[in-house]
Amino acid sequence: MNLATRISRISVSKTMAVMEAAIKLRDQGIDVVDFGPGEPDFPTPENVKQAGIRAIQADFTKYTAIGGIKELKKAIVDKHAREFGSKYDVSECVVNIGGKHAIFSIFAAVVDEGDDVIIPTPYWVTFADIARFVNSNPVFVPTKESEGFRLTAEVLQRALTPKTRLVVVNSPNNPSGAIVEDAEFGRIARLCSERNVYLLSDECYSHFLYDGRKPFSVASYTDLKSHIVIAGSLSKTYSMTGWRIGYVLALPEIIDGIVKLQSHSTSNPTSVSQKAALEALSGPQESVGVMLAEYARRRKFVLERLRAIPGVKCAEPGGTFYAYPNISAAFGRGGIRDSVDFSARLLEKAHVAVTPGEAFGTAEHVRISYATSMEQLDKGLKRIHEFMASL
Ligand SMILES: Cc1ncc(COP(=O)(O)O)c(C=O)c1O
Numbered sequence: 001m002n003l004a005t006r007i008s009r010i011s012v013s014k015t016m017a018v019m020e021a022a023i024k025l026r027d028q029g030i031d032v033v034d035f036g037p038g039e040p041d042f043p044t045p046e047n048v049k050q051a052g053i054r055a056i057q058a059d060f061t062k063y064t065a066i067g068g069i070k071e072l073k074k075a076i077v078d079k080h081a082r083e084f085g086s087k088y089d090v091s092e093c094v095v096n097i098g099g100k101h102a103i104f105s106i107f108a109a110v111v112d113e114g115d116d117v118i119i120p121t122p123y124w125v126t127f128a129d130i131a132r133f134v135n136s137n138p139v140f141v142p143t144k145e146s147e148g149f150r151l152t153a154e155v156l157q158r159a160l161t162p163k164t165r166l167v168v169v170n171s172p173n174n175p176s177g178a179i180v181e182d183a184e185f186g187r188i189a190r191l192c193s194e195r196n197v198y199l200l201s202d203e204c205y206s207h208f209l210y211d212g213r214k215p216f217s218v219a220s221y222t223d224l225k226s227h228i229v230i231a232g233s234l235s236k237t238y239s240m241t242g243w244r245i246g247y248v249l250a251l252p253e254i255i256d257g258i259v260k261l262q263s264h265s266t267s268n269p270t271s272v273s274q275k276a277a278l279e280a281l282s283g284p285q286e287s288v289g290v291m292l293a294e295y296a297r298r299r300k301f302v303l304e305r306l307r308a309i310p311g312v313k314c315a316e317p318g319g320t321f322y323a324y325p326n327i328s329a330a331f332g333r334g335g336i337r338d339s340v341d342f343s344a345r346l347l348e349k350a351h352v353a354v355t356p357g358e359a360f361g362t363a364e365h366v367r368i369s370y371a372t373s374m375e376q377l378d379k380g381l382k383r384i385h386e387f388m389a390s391l
Helices: 014-027 046-057 070-084 099-110 125-133 153-159 182-194 222-227 252-263 271-282 286-307 339-350 374-390
Strands: 093-096 116-121 137-142 164-170 198-202 228-233 246-249 366-369
Touching (some): 046 271, 070 228, 070 246, 070 271, 099 198, 099 252, 182 222, 246 252, 286 374, 339 374
Parallel strands (some): 116 137, 164 198
16 A cells, blocks of 8 residues: 655654663563653652643633633743743744644744755754754755754854744754754854744753753844744653653744634643643642753763763753763774664663654664663663673
8 A cells, every 4th residue: 555655754762672672671571671761750740730730620621712712822931031031922933742743833833845944963853853844955964073062053054045934943952962062053043034944943942951041042032033843842841751741932923824723623621631731830839840850860971871881972961861972982892883783782782762863863872771770770871881891
């Protein structure tokens, strides 16, 4: 049977192959240390869970407004304004089924077939596949490991052409943890505005920043609002991955386009989840700091242990809960040619699951998620060290 060509343009995430192999080993009773998951290992905060339960008990279980309930949209724009100095009206906000859906909707609303979409490398794989799905051309712009994978306006400028429609920036970055400096982000936004290109800022990890750095949004440059589109998510900040709530902040025309699409596809985000999200955004925020403090402790531990492995280099992640070490010292040893081979061999021999850098557009790295316990980190890093030494 022939499927539609748009489906053949996208592939199952490369991160899935490692996950499936890890599950197989686990099913055989093998103790696998899993550094793959891209989700917090904390429960959803109690006040948020209770809000969801209350919503069910109050029969808030029917259709809602397609783009989300007004109270939630107001909570989103108010919090964004309070924290970042942005200026959005409720009519400039739509609630989606998670950040991924927010990003998908933005592409669907603003990118045409044949447009170029600039995606800095390393990148979260979904950006590239959505670009392909809408039949645009992903244009990958490499950032340098020696510069901590930092993205600059200068690098982007060289990649812009009259065909460019959208520039995607994800800071802090999945997988590298790299951060775009606040002033540099402003320069990037100004460049996009001058060239009449949309800047999509994915703020999924915006609250997980280290060394006392304050969360920042490019939407604080309110004079550049016409070319900025924000994709937000509650998944990581409030450990709500399963509740599926994300949002878009943009000009009303873009929001209306997305609502129109939503009206013929998903309809409203889950009613109960919207009430839980409202509590997450407007209730106590302590849980965010608790998670961040724990990630900070783990980041230090992971970096120290990775850097102690002969041949392994690791740029310092400024945010997220990922480390992105360079393991190319293993290439040419034991038949390992790239990070896919490395990850497969590491899983098979040392029973540690990591995500190969090929999934993020670089061949010399693997992604390690430290959204897991210190005991698991200790065990897994010991195994990686021994594995490298055995090659
Ligand atoms: C960079 C990035 N953006 C967005 C998302 C979307 O997350 P969700 O759809 O759970 O909100 C993720 C999830 O892994 C991510 O890594």
